[in-house]
Amino acid sequence: MGMSFDPMQSIAAIRHEFGEHGGVNMSVEVSTAFTVMQASTMPDIFHGLLGPDNAGCYLYGRHYNPTVYALAHQLAAMEATESAYCTASGMSAIAATIFQLCRSGEHVISSDTLYGGTYALLNNFLPERSGEKTTFVDFQDLSAVERAFTSQTRVVYVETMANPTLRIADLPALAEIAHAHGAALVVDNTFSPLLVTPALHGADVVLHSMTKFVSGSSDVIAGCVCGSKDFISSLMDVTSGALMLLGPTMDPRIAFELHTRLPHLGVRMIEHGRRAAAMAALCEGHGLRVHYPGLSTHPDHARLEALRNEAYGWGGIMALDLETAERANRFLEYLQNRRQFGFIAVSLGFTETLMSISASSTSSEMTPEDLRRAGISPGLVRISVGITGTLEQRLEQLDDAIEATLR
Numbered sequence: 001m002g003m004s005f006d007p008m009q010s011i012a013a014i015r016h017e018f019g020e021h022g023g024v025n026m027s028v029e030v031s032t033a034f035t036v037m038q039a040s041t042m043p044d045i046f047h048g049l050l051g052p053d054n055a056g057c058y059l060y061g062r063h064y065n066p067t068v069y070a071l072a073h074q075l076a077a078m079e080a081t082e083s084a085y086c087t088a089s090g091m092s093a094i095a096a097t098i099f100q101l102c103r104s105g106e107h108v109i110s111s112d113t114l115y116g117g118t119y120a121l122l123n124n125f126l127p128e129r130s131g132e133k134t135t136f137v138d139f140q141d142l143s144a145v146e147r148a149f150t151s152q153t154r155v156v157y158v159e160t161m162a163n164p165t166l167r168i169a170d171l172p173a174l175a176e177i178a179h180a181h182g183a184a185l186v187v188d189n190t191f192s193p194l195l196v197t198p199a200l201h202g203a204d205v206v207l208h209s210m211t212k213f214v215s216g217s218s219d220v221i222a223g224c225v226c227g228s229k230d231f232i233s234s235l236m237d238v239t240s241g242a243l244m245l246l247g248p249t250m251d252p253r254i255a256f257e258l259h260t261r262l263p264h265l266g267v268r269m270i271e272h273g274r275r276a277a278a279m280a281a282l283c284e285g286h287g288l289r290v291h292y293p294g295l296s297t298h299p300d301h302a303r304l305e306a307l308r309n310e311a312y313g314w315g316g317i318m319a320l321d322l323e324t325a326e327r328a329n330r331f332l333e334y335l336q337n338r339r340q341f342g343f344i345a346v347s348l349g350f351t352e353t354l355m356s357i358s359a360s361s362t363s364s365e366m367t368p369e370d371l372r373r374a375g376i377s378p379g380l381v382r383i384s385v386g387i388t389g390t391l392e393q394r395l396e397q398l399d400d401a402i403e404a405t406l407r
Helices: 007-014 041-046 066-078 090-101 116-129 142-147 171-180 229-235 242-246 252-285 301-307 325-338 368-374 391-405
Strands: 083-087 107-111 133-137 153-159 184-188 205-209 223-227 289-291 317-321 354-357 380-384
Touching: 007 066, 007 252, 066 083, 066 223, 066 252, 083 090, 083 229, 090 116, 090 153, 090 184, 090 205, 090 223, 090 229, 090 242, 107 116, 116 133, 142 171, 153 171, 171 184, 223 229, 229 242, 252 289, 252 317, 252 391, 325 354, 325 380, 325 391
Parallel strands: 107 133, 107 153, 153 184, 184 205
Antiparallel strands: 083 223, 205 223, 289 317, 317 380, 354 380
């Protein structure tokens, strides 16, 4: 059975903040600097002795902003962590977290199947620019994870649902291994907000690209870091905090936009999952090779069953392995241009269905050998299932495209 934790209830329990003049929505604070009433207060704010949580003191918009901070509290409640803070993008959340946890020359163990931008950060940028090193491992092989540790390992990095193969990480086992070696387990939960709560399974830091499902409208770029109070405070430290000093600040207007969307995230995730499950079953019925953890044939179906918050389904993303780019291109072009099923576009979590060929798009930063090792074929199609139209209409379009292009 799945977990009984309900993230939306946790958000609702703290989401009761009036606007400045009694508005039912919270106010948007767009000031870049904040007034102190006594000049003697300023040094204590700079040294972290006073802040938003103790005395309600704010300093500067790149440090803490009241609107962004209010959104962060809701995200911490959603992810069952002590604290959180929001960033300008998902990649800035990832980069700041790695910078904060690892010094030059220290070591990360990462899943070998993950978003291409994260791969490029860990494989190319950080080793060249700041000396952090990464070993990529098949996280389905826990003994290989164990063997990858060195005395310098500080982070174990994984996605709850691997992008784009949708393999499910064994979070409790990875947490146990990481903690036994004194390392932090960092989990990207972008594919599975509400569905899985990694902190309840041992994760130390949980990351999101809120550009995706949390936003739901494919119109803003945003990220967040969820973790302990001490870790979030370290990120915002004025002398050594990666978020504070690198400056990937979330605009308070964006924070307000996302604040207004959180209340219906649960409804959206349930519907994304309902439709994805039906489409995955249809494709499997046609004999296609389908990656979707809601199918009993998926290798990690039982694992996700144990991890998931059962009210929120099995996720809104599926993948079809069509083996060759030619078959995949033909299939997607028919779906988009002949049947108006969705859009050929990167990203995910939108109200419309978004489809892409991972090897030539969001995983293209990986080498051919790394793609092969991760099980990402040239024809692997990732489908982020939308919620527009009727399910019956979309199933008919998908069925027609399979018959017309894959037979």
